[in-house]
Amino acid sequence: MSIIVITILALCAIGVTAAIILFFVAQKFKVYEDPRIDEVEEALPAANCGGCGYPGCRGFAEALVKADNIDNFLCPVGGAPVMSHVGAILGHEVKAAEPTVAVVRCNGTCENRPKTNQYDGAPSCTIAASLYSGETGCQFGCLGLGECVDACNFDAMYMDKETGLPVIIEDKCVSCGACVKACPNNIIELRKKGPKSRRVFVSCVNKDKGAIAKKACDVACIGCGKCVKECPFDAITLENNLAYIDYNKCKLCRKCVIVCPTNAIHELNFPPRKEKPAEKPTTASVKPVAAPKAEVKAEEAPKIEPKANDDTTENK
Amino acid sequence: MLKTFSLGGIHPAENKLSASSAIQVLPIPETVSIPISQHIGAPATPVVKKNDEVKVGQLIAKSSGFVSANIHSSVSGTVFKVDDIMDASGFRKTSIIIKVDGDEWMETIDRSEDLVKEISAGKEEIIKKIAEAGIVGLGGATFPAHVKLSVPPGKTAEVLIINAVECEPYLTSDHRVMLEKGDEVLVGTQILMKALDVDRAIVGIENNKPDAIAHLTKLAGNYKGIEICPLKTQYPQGGEKQLISATIKREIPSGALPIEVGAVVQNVGTALAVYEAVQKNKPLFERVATITGKSLKNPSNWKFRIGTPVKDLIDAAGGLPEDTGKIVGGGPMMGKALTTVDVPLTKGSSGLLLLPREEAVRKESKPCIRCGKCVSVCPMGLEPFLLMVLADKKEYDRLENDAVMDCIECGSCSFTCPANRPLLDYIRLGKGKVGQIMRSRK
Numbered sequence: 001m002s003i004i005v006i007t008i009l010a011l012c013a014i015g016v017t018a019a020i021i022l023f024f025v026a027q028k029f030k031v032y033e034d035p036r037i038d039e040v041e042e043a044l045p046a047a048n049c050g051g052c053g054y055p056g057c058r059g060f061a062e063a064l065v066k067a068d069n070i071d072n073f074l075c076p077v078g079g080a081p082v083m084s085h086v087g088a089i090l091g092h093e094v095k096a097a098e099p100t101v102a103v104v105r106c107n108g109t110c111e112n113r114p115k116t117n118q119y120d121g122a123p124s125c126t127i128a129a130s131l132y133s134g135e136t137g138c139q140f141g142c143l144g145l146g147e148c149v150d151a152c153n154f155d156a157m158y159m160d161k162e163t164g165l166p167v168i169i170e171d172k173c174v175s176c177g178a179c180v181k182a183c184p185n186n187i188i189e190l191r192k193k194g195p196k197s198r199r200v201f202v203s204c205v206n207k208d209k210g211a212i213a214k215k216a217c218d219v220a221c222i223g224c225g226k227c228v229k230e231c232p233f234d235a236i237t238l239e240n241n242l243a244y245i246d247y248n249k250c251k252l253c254r255k256c257v258i259v260c261p262t263n264a265i266h267e268l269n270f271p272p273r274k275e276k277p278a279e280k281p282t283t284a285s286v287k288p289v290a291a292p293k294a295e296v297k298a299e300e301a302p303k304i305e306p307k308a309n310d311d312t313t314e315n316k
Numbered sequence: 317m318l319k320t321f322s323l324g325g326i327h328p329a330e331n332k333l334s335a336s337s338a339i340q341v342l343p344i345p346e347t348v349s350i351p352i353s354q355h356i357g358a359p360a361t362p363v364v365k366k367n368d369e370v371k372v373g374q375l376i377a378k379s380s381g382f383v384s385a386n387i388h389s390s391v392s393g394t395v396f397k398v399d400d401i402m403d404a405s406g407f408r409k410t411s412i413i414i415k416v417d418g419d420e421w422m423e424t425i426d427r428s429e430d431l432v433k434e435i436s437a438g439k440e441e442i443i444k445k446i447a448e449a450g451i452v453g454l455g456g457a458t459f460p461a462h463v464k465l466s467v468p469p470g471k472t473a474e475v476l477i478i479n480a481v482e483c484e485p486y487l488t489s490d491h492r493v494m495l496e497k498g499d500e501v502l503v504g505t506q507i508l509m510k511a512l513d514v515d516r517a518i519v520g521i522e523n524n525k526p527d528a529i530a531h532l533t534k535l536a537g538n539y540k541g542i543e544i545c546p547l548k549t550q551y552p553q554g555g556e557k558q559l560i561s562a563t564i565k566r567e568i569p570s571g572a573l574p575i576e577v578g579a580v581v582q583n584v585g586t587a588l589a590v591y592e593a594v595q596k597n598k599p600l601f602e603r604v605a606t607i608t609g610k611s612l613k614n615p616s617n618w619k620f621r622i623g624t625p626v627k628d629l630i631d632a633a634g635g636l637p638e639d640t641g642k643i644v645g646g647g648p649m650m651g652k653a654l655t656t657v658d659v660p661l662t663k664g665s666s667g668l669l670l671l672p673r674e675e676a677v678r679k680e681s682k683p684c685i686r687c688g689k690c691v692s693v694c695p696m697g698l699e700p701f702l703l704m705v706l707a708d709k710k711e712y713d714r715l716e717n718d719a720v721m722d723c724i725e726c727g728s729c730s731f732t733c734p735a736n737r738p739l740l741d742y743i744r745l746g747k748g749k750v751g752q753i754m755r756s757r758k
Contacts, residue, residue, distance in 0.1 A: 117655040120678045122738035124708075127745050132406025132655060139408060208408075 036089060037061050043085045044075060049153055051076040051176025070094065077174040100175045100190040102156075102168050106142040107203040107266070109163035113138055113217035129184035137216030140206045142166070142187055151182035170197060192247040196269060200245060200252055202227075203266045207240040214262065221264040227256035318523055318548035321558040322567070324695040325550040326728045328485050328649065330524055334608045334615035335488045339496055341619050342632055344416055348391050348623030350376065351403045351411040354662040355452040356459045357383030362412055368395045373422040373599050376412050379447070385460045385663075386450035387412075390601035390621035392420040404626075404645045404652065404659045411660065414623070425598045431499050432595040435507055442511040442594055449593035450663075451600050454585035455479055455490075455554060456646055458664040461586055465511045467575060474578035476509050476517040477563055478587055480532075481547065481554040483522060484647025487667040489604040490584045492617045494521070494528040497588050498535045504591030505542055512580055517542045518563045519584070522549045551649060552726035556581045558695050570722050585666070600663060605629070609670030611637035620661055627657040629668055641676025644669040649727045682735040690729035690739055696722045700729035700739045707746025712753055715746045721754070723747055 040061040047057070052075055054060040064070055070092050075082050079099055087094035113136045119128055125147035133139030144164040149157045156172035157179060159165070166179075166188075180188045187205055202221055206213040210222030223241030235249035236256060245256070245265070257265045353359035360377035370376060370389040377387035393416040400408040421427060437445065447462035467473050478501075482490040494501060505517050519536070521529050523546045533544045545563050552558055557568050559581055566577040574581055582590075585603060592598040601622050608615040613634025620629060626643070630636050636657070644651040645659075648669055661668075690700040698719060706715045720743060729739040 122681075122741035124741075124745070127738075127741050130745060130748060131652075133402070133408065 034065050036065050039089050040064050040086055043082060043089060045077045045082060047077045047153070047174075047176075049077060049174070049176045049178065051174065051178065064090065076100070076176045079174075099193040101170055101173050101193045101197075101199075102175060102177075102179055102188050103191045103199065103201055104142070104166055104168060104188055105201065105203050105205050106165060106187045107219045107264070108136060108138055108141040108217050109165060112219045113141065119143075125182075126184045138206055138208075138213070138220065140185060140187075140208070141204075141217065143185065147182045147184070148179035148188060151178040153178060194247070194252065198252055198270055199247070199268045200250055200254060200257060201247070201266060201268075202243050202245055202264055204264045205242065207242050209241055213241065219263050221260075222262055224261060226259045226261065227265060230255045230259045318546060319562050320548040320550045321553060321561040321695060322565075323561075323697050324693045324728065325552065325558070326693050326732055327549060328551055328731060330549070331485045331608075331610070332488050332491070332524065333486065333610070333612075334606050334617055335491055335525075337488075337492075337614075337616040339489075339492050339604055339617045339619055340632075342621070342624060342629060344391055344419060344621055345624050345628050347396065347413060347415055348621060349401055349411045349413045349625070349660040350387060350390065350623035351401075351409050351660060351662055352377045352387055353409055354387065354458060354622070354664060355385040356457065357381065357385070357463075359410065360384060360387045360450075362398050362410070364389075364395050364398075364412065366395055366397055369393075370395060370414060371420050371422050373425050373601060375599075376414075379450070379460075383460055383463055385452050386448060386599070388450055388599040388601045389414060390623050391416045393417040402656060402659055404654060404662060404665065406652065406655060411623075426596040431503070433499075433503055435503070435510055435594070437507075437510075437594055439511055439513065442507055442590075445594050445597075446511070446590055449589070449599040451586060451589045451593055452663050453583055454589060454603060454663065454666065455583035456650065456664055456666050458662075461582065461590065464580055464582065465508070467512065467580075471575045472578060473512040473514050473575060473580050474516070475564060475580075476505065476512055476514050477559055477579055477581045478505055478508075478517060478519040478584055479554055479556075479559055479581050480519050480521045480525075480528070480584040481559060482525070483549070483551045483554040484649055484651075484667070485551075486608045486669050487606045487647045488608070489606045489617050489666055491525050491528055492606075493585055493588055493604055494525070495531055498531050500591045501584055501587045502532070502535055502539045502542060503595065504587035504589070506539055507590050507594050508580075508582055508587060509541060514580075515541045519544045520547050520553070520559050520563045521545070522547050522553060524549045552695055552724065552728065555695065555724045555726060557724065570719055603663065603665070605661065605665050606667035607633040607670075608667065609637065609640070609672070610675075611639055611672050612670050613637070620665075622662055623660045625657065626654060626659050626661060626668060629661065630657060630670070637670060637672070639672045639674075640670050641673030642671045644671060649731065650725065678738075679736040681737050684737060685735055687734060689732045689734065693728045693732045695726060695728065696724060698723060700743060701737075703746060704737065704739045704742040707742040707749075710749075712746070712750050716750050716754070720747050720750050 041058050044057040052060045054063050064073055084094045115135045116137050117135055119135050123145050125143045125145045128143050134143050142165050146159045148166050149159055154172050154174055156169045157166050160167045175190050177190055204221035206220045213220035214222050221242050225238050227243050228236045228238050233249050233251050235246045237244050254267050257267050352362055358381040361380045362377045364376045371392045374389045375386055376389045379386045391414055393414050396413045396415045398412050401411045403409050443462050443465050451461040452458040480490055480494055509517050529546050536542045536544050547562050553562055556574055560566055560574055560579050568577055589600050602619055604617055604619050606617050607629050616633055643654045645654050684701050694700055703720050723743050725744055727740050
């Protein structure tokens with residue numbers, strides 16, 4: 001009997017001593033962690049995609065709590081609602097950030113950009129890009145091996161077998177930028193989503209001189225500069241034989257789309273243009289081919305209402 | 317028992333179809349396109365412009381740094397333009413395009429065929445002449461030759477090794493050079509010995525070229541300090557580190573250069589170019605290349621002017637066979653497939669291989685079966701199966717620890733893999749990334 005009592009007492013004594021030691025150790029080595037970090041982390045989507053540039057959502061939460069001003073921070077997955085929630089927790093006011101979306105700036109389909117050779121090496125864009133300039137005459141365009149699709153964590157991309165180009169599903173794209181990093185040719189860009197997802201962009205990254213670019217691809221930007229002259233808002237710049245539209249300056253007037261001689265400038269999710277009376281026969285003849293994408297869409301859903309067009313979410 | 321290197325290696329089918337075909341001279345084309353970057357290191361800077369008249373051997377692009385090389389015109393005529401064109405590397409690069417008119421050489425070049433044995437130039441003068449002549453390693457790596465000859469302070473060269481291994485299957489250009497220009501090669505070797513201040517040179521030749529071994533052994537008696545060393549046929553014996561291991565049984569530490577063990581390696585073609593540059597004042601504007609292939613009508617060896625389109629060489633050898641699947645610039649192991657026949661032949665073009673379709677296509681890659689063959693054949697003692705996975709998973713720290721930078725890209729692993737895995741493709745990718753990381757750290 002006494003053995004049991006002694007055992008219990010001894011264990012209690014050990015327990016109490018250990019507890020006292022632990023208490024003082026815990027006091028001594030206490031690490032203060034801002035409780036708001038947990039709160040902010042809770043508010044974040046927990047996708048841990050790294051799209052914000054920080055190592056996972058907790059890393060982002062820590063950075064947010066530390067920052068004096070969270071205007072320059074954006075969770076690409078959660079977007080404005082999450083950021084305003086975070087702002088409420090941290091007591092900052094948050095300006096609504098413009099949502100962005102990934103855009104593939106190459107329209108070098110098998111038809112537009114004929115193959116000049118066949119690649120049978122390892123199926124990786126990075127490897128192909130390090131070996132040579134690609135299966136076509138264009139050394140800047142999409143290599144078509146789908147590394148961007150592999151990089152996408154949100155199932156927001158797929159390779160179109162017919163065109164050989166990646167397609168972004170706008171509804172699913174959270175603009176995390178993983179595909180942008182994955183592409184060795186820097187074809188994919190995060191661009192402002194725009195009102196009603198309407199966007200105008202140069203779907204080409206070819207920096208070759210016009211003649212070479214055109215020879216390699218029917219829809220290449222040849223650097224003619226017509227769009228630059230046409231743009232009333234100075235949104236278009238021409239560098240290294242390649243036009244670029246600044247999405248912050250672009251007012252979506254679509255004048256550049258009409259003047260582009262190679263149809264390298266694309267418009268997305270706009271209602272079909274009203275056919276003007278043929279006062280300018282030259283531009284009128286260009287119009288039907290002005291947006292090759294619109295043609296494809298037209299086959300799928302001919303003459304749809306403008307509203308229905310807004311729902312088409314695919315983006316080449 | 318013949319000597320060979322200590323670790324790994326393979327023995328692919330030799331297919332030296334053109335070994336008995338004497339070197340012929342390729343006609344000068346109508347236009348040549350001479351890329352300004354035909355060597356490892358900084359591209360040369362063009363010193364001619366449109367409409368300039370040039371002569372054969374005239375400097376047209378100047379070396380732009382220590383690791384860089386001069387480029388000379390290979391023809392006489394008028395500069396048509398300086399433009400970006402597709403070259404054998406698969407990328408568009410700046411080239412000087414010259415319209416040919418006649419064949420007028422610079423007066424300084426000694427065009428006679430007489431052998432000049434007496435070496436009058438001193439050590440410094442030799443290195444200077446080699447640098448001026450734009451000589452690069454003609455084995456394929458195209459490393460500027462004068463850089464290798466400038467031994468860094470604190471190191472001493474003890475032995476010169478002449479790489480006459482030609483371990484790549486199919487290629488025979490070095491073989492023919494030894495048979496037809498044996499004396500010139502050996503004088504070139506003596507010039508290189510003088511430049512390095514060494515009294516011993518070893519010429520390593522694989523024993524699949526018995527006639528070359530016999531010929532050079534006979535000639536070497538007339539030259540002091542040159543020994544001919546027959547080697548067992550084994551790929552990649554032509555790699556610098558492998559050749560040093562085979563000939564003088566010394567191992568180079570990881571990341572170090574051959575000079576660390578007192579050796580300098582130069583290709584046999586380079587020795588010939590050195591002879592011509594120092595004794596004949598002739599810059600490097602022509603070289604010998606093999607054109608070969610099982611379906612080709614006339615596998616042969618040709619001396620061509622640099623900048624000649626690949627097409628001309630193919631036509632000279634009987635035209636493109638119907639069943640061609642790939643045109644490889646270089647040998648089958650380390651060569652690179654060309655995307656068009658319009659690319660120019662350069663200083664690094666040691667051969668052109670036309671592979672028939674059925675041999676040209678890669679087989680489907682299957683999962684690794686852990687057989688370890690790649691490990692056993694790797695001449696650098698690496699683990700290719702692991703490096704491939706690490707490169708694919710972007711584990712660059714581990715790649716560096718596993719000595720990916722030691723890979724010589726010989727392709728023995730991919731060649732031997734029973735699952736046809738693209739091992740070298742991924743390793744090369746990883747090597748590139750790790751190299752970038754290491755450079756950024758400095």
